[in-house]
Amino acid sequence: MAARGNNRPMSRHDPALARIALLASATALVAALALGLGSGGWDWSLIVSLRAPRVAAAAGVGSLLALAGLALQVLLRNPLADPYVLGHSTGASVGALTALLLGAQLWIGAAAGALVAGLALLWLARPALAAADDASPRLILLGAMLAAVFGAIATLMLALVPDQRLRGAIFWMVGDLSGADASLWNLAGAGLFAAWLWSRGRSVDRLMLGADAAWLLGEPVRRLRLELLVFASLAVGLAVATCGSIGFVGLVVAQGWRLAGVLRTRELAVLSLLSGASLLMAADLLARIVVAPLELPVGAVMALIGAPCFIWFLARGVK
């Protein structure tokens, strides 16, 4: 367990370090498998030109979503918070579709959409967040309703998409990495996000004691919450712009580590970065090879893994 000396979170004998090293190796292994396997086999030029960009995109998006999930769970003080469940992803989809129809930059639209969805949720949930009682059911319901509204708007907007691009647009809506290009922005963004969470680790941990408690300890709670929201929204926007909305990565990764006994934000940030990347690389690998040469949208594969996990968490009575 991560209950050790206060000011030396990662001492040499800390199990956290071993855990991170192990996970880093596992991530490297998954990356190697994702690069090496697939239709076309082991062909160097194919790997470099086609598979590497895609694997990099999967890793970056997975990390971004896992970190966004971690941030939203702290922000909303709800372990079931996730950008997909709470409508950030669908909000980003609406933003991206708007950008698509207007001919604007996709990622700007997606980030703006995610931010609007996040602010809407935060605003609607104000009374629930301020109250001392447990706001979990109300928040999740609010988020689900927001997600439904944004989903409906996205569906209506799809009707405006020209027919020849409809299939691509639908794949993109449910999450698809086949068109993802080699943007290192995702990886860089994920690294920045994790570094920021690390630097604010103690403050974020204090936020978990409750907003009032953190404020009494001298934390700038409002600013911290705003930063969490902005970072999470930018991350979701970047991820959605790359490959559409992919659910459950955010929920499963951070929550899974919490259940495994990792309770500190700093360690959670590093672990989420690594396991989000490997989870989505693995899901994308499955999406590519299960019915090869056909490809499945990775969002659907992820949902097939993630939704049962979500149900399992709920059934286990995770608060």
Added chain:
Amino acid sequence: MNPAAQGSAVGARSASGPAPLLQTQALTLRAAGRLLVDALDWRVHAGERWCVIGRNGAGKSLVLRALAGLGVPERAGEVLWQGRPQQHWPAIAAAATRALMPQQAQDRFALTVERTLALSQVVVSCDSRTAGELMSALDIGALAARRADQLSGGERQRVALAQCAMQGAALMLLDEPVSFQDPAHQQLVGRWLAEAATGERAWVASAHDPSWIGRVATHVLALFGDGRWQAGPVDEILSAQVLERTYGCAWRSVEGAWIPA
């Protein structure tokens, strides 16, 4: 303006002495349109141990929140810490000046007891050794590695008390520190509290049991629930008359213990 407010001798020290740790000037609090505290003028000096009494809903928690600087629905008047209005304190300096133990912990995510205490550290002088001492003094030493959300109500309450003390603030505001404690731990916490307000320190705690208050506190602030209040040394306030006015039932004293009739 406030017929119940007696110009008690409390805080009537010379003007040249050190500023009181806590001072209110015409503090008025309302909730849902109901006047709960009217024009509270009150001082708490170092070394004093105050208990706030009042029936359920009389505004005890609200007063403590306002004293700590947290948001309350409707409020007027000033609260000063060490002679300086609370809104003029920078957040971190304030954290080293006053600490609040809320009635219910709001944490959603499990942290270990040890980690919870470490996160509550504000001043350098409170370190992991202080945490160890606090844990053994409050009988939670065996819980150090346990998750705070898996403790019993009484254990959680003592952890919250230790958290509050870990802040190292001169003024501790405690919302019902013993409501979940068994008789033995009520005594333990009482003894600890009696020693916690030495030197430059003081505390204000809401509590219900006049017998316990009589053993632990030096002063009492009674809230009558209609805006009126009375503050003074414990012997003065813990009388059949004031207790009846506070709780609406008759009280008698039997060998130092107060029993509702």
